[in-house]
Amino acid sequence: MADPRIVIVGAGPAGTRAAELLVAAGLRPVVIDESPRSGGQIYRRPPPNFTRSHEQLYGTEAGRARAIHATFDAFANKVDYRAETLAWAVKDDRVFVQKAMTVEQIPYDALLLAPGATDRLIPLEGWTRPGCYSLGAAQITLKAQGCAIGQEVVFVGTGPLLYLVAYQYMKAGIAPVAVLDTSSLAQQLRGLPLMVARPEQLIKGAQIVSALRQGGVRVLRGVRPLEVLGDDRSVTGMRFCDAAGHEQELRCTAVGMGYHLRAESQLADLAGCSFEFHPTVRQWLPVIDEMGRSSIRNVYLAGDGVRILGADGAEVAGRLAAIALLSDLGWPIDQAKVRSLQAEMRRHVRFASGIAKAFPWPHEQVAAIPDRTLICRCEAITAGELRASVKDLFSPEVNRAKAFSRVGMGRCQGRFCGPASQEVVAAANGAPIQSAGRIRGQAPVKPLPIGITEETSRG
Amino acid sequence: MQARFVRLAEQERRPIVLSVDGVAVDAMEGDVLLTVLMLHRGFARISEFGDGPRAGFCMMGACQDCWVWTGSGDRLRACSTAAAEGMDIHTSAPEGLWPIPA
Secondary structure, three states, X not given: OOOOOEEEEOOOHHHHHHHHHHHHOOOOOEEEOOOOOOOOOOOOOOOOOOOOOHHHHHHHHHHHHHHXXXXXXXXXXXOEEEOOOEEEEEEOOEEXXXXXXXXXXXXXXXXXXXOOEEEOOOOOEOOOOOOEEEHHHHHHHHHHHOEEOOOOEEEEEEOHXXXXXXXXXHXXXXXXXXXXXXXXXXXXXXXXXXXXXXXXXXXXXXXXXXXXXXXXXXXXXXXXXXXXXXXXXXXXXXXXXXXXXXXXXXXXXXXXXXXXXXXXOHHHHHOOOOXXXXXXXXXXXXXXXXXXXXXXXXXXXXXXXXXXXXXXXXXXXXXXXXXXXXXXXXXXXXXXXXXXXHHHHHHHHXXXXXXHHHOOOOHHHHHOOOOOXXXXXXXXXXXXXXXXXXXXXXXOOHHHHHHHHOOOOOOOOOOOOHHHHHHHHHHHHOOOHHHHOOOOOOOOOOOOOOOOEEOOOOO | XXXXXXXXXXXXXXXXXXXXXXXXEEEEXXXXXXXXXXXHOOOXXXXXXXXXXXXXXXXXXXXXXXXXXXXXXXXXXXXXXXXXXXXXXXXXXXOOOOOOOO
């Protein structure tokens, strides 16, 4: 193919590394990015008039962040970069995009999706109170706005991001009240043999926990969060059960919560990609080969939007997917380079499986969400209403339950209730989690403004 | 209501003034609307489903829990819209748009 039309969705670590290789091969891909500036979320760039250094913004990852930003900037005029643009559907080899009040269809010969991830959440009594944010939100507020989400913050959930964000808040001058981890120390030790695949990450993690303790931050493991306390004006505290089974309350004005990430796999779904269930993370993810080829001939998947491996893993995945794409279009490939990237990839996969073991998604806590708790933030639907769609209306899986209860049908389209909804539906049916399925992607994958107009299609 | 976010850095930016629910508020160039609202108002919108005020949640354009409106009725995502001098922002939908009265 002489001049193939290639579209990349996402300009984070995976999208940047993929675009870099395509540009090096002499191609000019379209790069669609929802943000105003490239970098993605973990290396998110603040507005141009902010002055903090990469070291202040990204800490130990400053070098990697700088490299990703510099790489993108170096080829920015060699790609068709579409900032502040949402890819909202994929159909018939076209990506449908929206920018401000216009939509456009972009036809492609090959599509590389690197849309990233969002926080994976467990609904908690009181989680809609003003002052309660996702962990990602707490981090973005600090990085991209120079603000903390509150004066007295409790971080709750599990996973590396829980500790990292708490540490970043402490370094920025607001030491959190506490870090409440649902994973126990025993579970964390069980993940060690796999996590040694990336010893440098393991050491960083240990240093962060020890710095938090030295900074006077309470770090409690094996907790069961019970309620975000407060009134309709604000968060006032956090109630939880500690590892010994005693109920405790902490005063705070803000809560940051999150349990790892969930892949933004909706566009892959709309492109027709097959999915498979991954028991280690209890998520349905698109099927890929070891290069990042999906089940659809000209669709390639990379980064946290297909496997949650973090930013370093996303860089490797972006490179592999771009090599696969080039190879399928007839470009020669460097087999030695592919083998070395695949070896690196296996190390990331091994480390990620250790993380999943060490900081498990506490599915038994999810299944036991009280009936009165709002599971759907968008439309204020309770876990009890979702259970009724199973018990009274016999929904065997989440899409039927969604039709009856509207859980997953609101404006977030299941991003924040979906993973919990799967656990609640499966438990209410007394069936394994796989049987509850996954909420299917629907176009538009995010709400579009009313009154948009279509630009002339380019093909 | 109350201030929620706390400014920790980047405080040397050019000041701007915009309007939130008819009240003039100070902000800085580079702030997103949600930051302005969380420094001055404490919430972004009132849930249409009767469960009180909301203050955003994901800060990355995914949860749609920070919708606000302009005086002319355009809907904005506060977490991903830059604040600008003279903006006219409302935490409730202009009359007759949404929610559609029963």
